[in-house]
Amino acid sequence: MASPIPRIHGRGAQSGTVPQRFGLAAREADGDWLDACGEIDGPGAKLRTTVIEEKPRTIISFNQSPDIPFDRSINAYRGCEHGCIYCYARPSHAYHDLSPGIDFETKLFAKPDAARLLRETLAKPGYKPAPIAMGTNTDPYQPIEARYRITRQILEVALETGHPVTITTKSARVTRDLDLLTELARRNLVAVGVSVTSLDPRLSGLLEPRASSPAKRLEALGKLVEAGVPAHVSVAPVIPSITDEFIEGILEQAAARGVRSASWIMLRLPHEVAPLFREWLDVHFPDRAAKVMGIVQSVRSGRDNDPSFFTRMKPQGVWADIFRSRFRIATKRLGMNMVDLKLDSRQFRRPAPDGQLSLL
Template identity: 75%
Template sequence: MAASTAVTELHPKTILSFNQSPDILFDRSINPFVGCEHGCIYCFARPSHAYHDLSPGLDFETKLFAKPDAARLLRETLARRRYRPRPIAMGTNTDPYQPIESRYRITREILEICLETRHPVTITTKSDRVLRDLDLLVQLAERQLVAVALSVTTQDPRLSGLLEPRASSPAKRMAALARLVQEGVPAHCSVAPVIPAITDCFMEEILQQAGDAGVKSAGWIALRLPHEVAPLFREWLSVHFPDRGDKVMSIVRSMRGGRDNDPRFISRMRPRGVWAELFRSRFRIARKRAGMGRPRFELDCSQFRRPQDGVQMQLI
């Protein structure tokens, strides 16, 4: 029996988070939710739930937080005279299209503000619910203001159900990528995370299907196991893959300098060693064969206009 989900509303004073990390391509982000209903066992954001005195395990999946004031706070931020636009990243910590978005519609409200103010935004998700906002995404795309990445881990629905129990099926994610391309929305396929001896065998198939759907760019991210994620993942392996758990972790450590996780800037995003080079070579060849390249989304910051005082502009 699936665990029930409880949602608590948060009312922060600010909504944009800024970072100066040298290995991340964005400098600001919005997370409408804390915790994630998708329940991906490998999620690197799980340890953040400890800030709320909750567990990175089941609590992260079932005791969620929503920020219903997000759009209002964003409007206030964008209205400040000193604010200078750069793309806002969504989906960097927890998924903006997890199931509770259907009720709260916070992500949609944020996209409405971005369209109103002509502010660029990027989205990363594991859900085909992104298509519910296709009307806004098309308008943003027409103005070169949006790019959407769908993360696909495997093509096996059973394995996906074990890894990502409440995320959209792989087939639905692929269909969503195809629809975004069809409607002119810049779409990117992220093969993430690549889990050695569990999901890496699907790499070529994922890329070929994405290429057949018209997707023009793709990237990959190796499995990361920070803090409490490592023991949670080990436990998951012992339950679902007891025959190869030791092999999986041995390969992970070989790519992370002998540890379960490498927390250092730059190297945390670029695994090393023989296995890492093998995955990197396989990915490069498969991406080229599928007719795709590296992501090169050029979003336009020059159209930005500050929101009107307390009045939403007509979305035209």
């Protein structure tokens, strides 16, 4: 008889699984040893979050993906303490020989030189401005932002140089930079998207244990709207038989706070995310795990994940059509739509090497 998976409280991943794609040896704890360890040593030590300061040579990542609306991004941090079990960025930790499971949410990397590196990039004669996306991989407002303030420093450079930026977050901490965001918005240089997965704080605590509660995220959306900052609600990800019941409720509560732009994203499970998510289901929702994964596979051509451009963002099949119809009907009823906001790149002024601004 298989031993039950031990639950790790306060974290999304329930395992420190070692990635297999790069040939690293798998580690499996023996059940008898686990029992003896508990009797001899008592409960294991509480997991602590550690941060390594990284010194990259560049800070803007450019991409040529044909199915996303931006060609450049900044990620101030690697790994994310929010611990969202479904996070598609988890596999990136495997490149550091770290686990996409527990390591991803406990062993973090910060880039304190990000603002300086950004200034150097923007100062290059050949640089051409276009909106920089923040929060595309890991959250720019995860808890360690309170200490490092790297995201805030990047926004300060954007405001100085008149460079447009977009932000995606699951954190109400975004409102701590409302002074900068308000000024950027006044100049049509920023748009902020807040992702809300459910309206149940207990469920949110299991799915995304260290992200802001749903109520606080909705409150943050209201504050952004009130301050004149273009705000977008993303119902993401939609997890069948787990969070899909909240689609209409999230949209209604966002609309009541003045949000007029909305979108939804179906659950994606690339690489190691799939086994980690399956493990999470077995711990928290064993009664419906098979149903959840059955629906996931039905919208992904029979697989846990579809990595192909375009189709990865557009699930197919009956269940996908149902979710899509529900979203469309709700947004039409609430007067919401997907706003195609055009941020202004014409205000950009290249920073000079001495820190002053120069004309293009």
